[in-house]
Amino acid sequence: MTNLLAYIENNQSIYLEELKDFLRIPSISTDPERKGDIVRCAEWVAGSMKSIGLENIQIFPTEGHPVVYGEHLHAGKDAPTVLFYGHYDVQPVDPLHLWTSAPFEPTVRDGKIFARGAVDDKGQVFMQLKSIEAHLKTNGKLPVNVKVLIEGEEEIGSVHLEEFLRKHAQMLAADTVLISDTAMFADEVPSLCYGLRGLSYMEVTVTGPNRDLHSGVFGGAVANPANALASIITKLIDDYGRITIPGFYDDVLPLTHEERREYAQLPHDEAQYCKELNIPATDGEFGYNTLEKTSARPTLDVNGIWGGFTGEGAKTVLPAKASAKISMRLVPNQNTDDIAKKFEAYVRRIAPPTVHVEVTNLHGGNPAITPIDSKGVKAALRAMERAFGKKPLLTREGGSIPIVLLFQNILNAPVVLMGMGLNTENLHSPDEHFTLKNFYRGISASAFFYEELAK
Ligand code: BES
Numbered sequence: 001m002t003n004l005l006a007y008i009e010n011n012q013s014i015y016l017e018e019l020k021d022f023l024r025i026p027s028i029s030t031d032p033e034r035k036g037d038i039v040r041c042a043e044w045v046a047g048s049m050k051s052i053g054l055e056n057i058q059i060f061p062t063e064g065h066p067v068v069y070g071e072h073l074h075a076g077k078d079a080p081t082v083l084f085y086g087h088y089d090v091q092p093v094d095p096l097h098l099w100t101s102a103p104f105e106p107t108v109r110d111g112k113i114f115a116r117g118a119v120d121d122k123g124q125v126f127m128q129l130k131s132i133e134a135h136l137k138t139n140g141k142l143p144v145n146v147k148v149l150i151e152g153e154e155e156i157g158s159v160h161l162e163e164f165l166r167k168h169a170q171m172l173a174a175d176t177v178l179i180s181d182t183a184m185f186a187d188e189v190p191s192l193c194y195g196l197r198g199l200s201y202m203e204v205t206v207t208g209p210n211r212d213l214h215s216g217v218f219g220g221a222v223a224n225p226a227n228a229l230a231s232i233i234t235k236l237i238d239d240y241g242r243i244t245i246p247g248f249y250d251d252v253l254p255l256t257h258e259e260r261r262e263y264a265q266l267p268h269d270e271a272q273y274c275k276e277l278n279i280p281a282t283d284g285e286f287g288y289n290t291l292e293k294t295s296a297r298p299t300l301d302v303n304g305i306w307g308g309f310t311g312e313g314a315k316t317v318l319p320a321k322a323s324a325k326i327s328m329r330l331v332p333n334q335n336t337d338d339i340a341k342k343f344e345a346y347v348r349r350i351a352p353p354t355v356h357v358e359v360t361n362l363h364g365g366n367p368a369i370t371p372i373d374s375k376g377v378k379a380a381l382r383a384m385e386r387a388f389g390k391k392p393l394l395t396r397e398g399g400s401i402p403i404v405l406l407f408q409n410i411l412n413a414p415v416v417l418m419g420m421g422l423n424t425e426n427l428h429s430p431d432e433h434f435t436l437k438n439f440y441r442g443i444s445a446s447a448f449f450y451e452e453l454a455k
């Protein structure tokens, strides 16, 4: 044990340099021009798996981006098997000008490493790989059997991973799935996550006349697609913050009294929250507090909206087209396909008859609750307490990891969500970063996890 900690401590500067190499690869999964970088990144991950001592390393091509696999299965038949899952793909970097240092030139400032993917999820994947290495380099063995699966399509909905899981269920069979792709409740407030929201991501395009028109000559008689789109969007949420799509709440599991009591006990400073975000007040569904609204209640948000003239100055035009990307966060037991269908039917119904609408389902994932009494969660709680010196909280989070429910359903293995990120570390935003002390403690916590699970 002391060996392990000393090893991790002594290697901190090497870890940092290696992590920078990982972060330099612009593996943006949604960008077709980055296909080569994605492949290069998969190869980098495979190389790293080899150098830490994993075996049977394979890069599996899929119809999308490759999946990387490696294993170390020498703890014996009676020892549990852990499948660690993470992703090497990252989100786009725009708006580029808001980054203090370039997104793919990792830079340390103030004890934090800044780069796209620093916390989501390359930093956390690398933390896990190094915890395995620490065991192998200090003891020559691991206390449990370990399988590692790192994919390249999480940020675009893990579209090809379900088929991969079904096809390789034997190879991936495990007693526990470990994921480090979530956040702690706050800095110095370690937590394990036991619930994630799902997602339905839709695109709506409203089309009017066959070309852009002079708004003085035609305005008044010809429906304006941008106006029509805006009116559709405002009808999707009512004055109480409730989503108006018929049947939207049918499958929502209400929070129990017990759960609401636990939510009420979590530390949260509303004034500080608003101040940090520079907003006058919070918004959302009537009757729920901020933590409930951001993790246990469904939402509907416009992610982007465009159409017509957006250049500098004024141009009088009645645009031919307008579009919006609209996502809904889902909670148990809502189903992403069901919600996508209900969304499309309702948007068509409320669209003015003077325009055409097109609705596409871009991707989605189902919400998940993970059992909090599994051996894995108990081991993770002990491991976090050892690394952070505090008992971790159990929390639900608002983000989505589409594959979590499928691990539980296809592999029949309970998932442990042991994340070391912070929700203030700008994931998906400019200046994404990862606090280095949490990165290093995360390596210890993960190394302890394997020890605790073997007990
Ligand atoms: N790591 C995040 C999910 C997350 C973030 C969980 C913060 C808990 C706290 C993941 O990479 C992610 O961003 N997922 C996407 C889902 C997807 C289908 C594009 C998301 O939540 O938007």
Ligand code: MN
Pocket: 087, 120, 121, 154, 181
């Ligand atoms: Mn992630």
Ligand code: MN
Pocket: 091, 120, 155, 427, 428
């Ligand atoms: Mn993400």
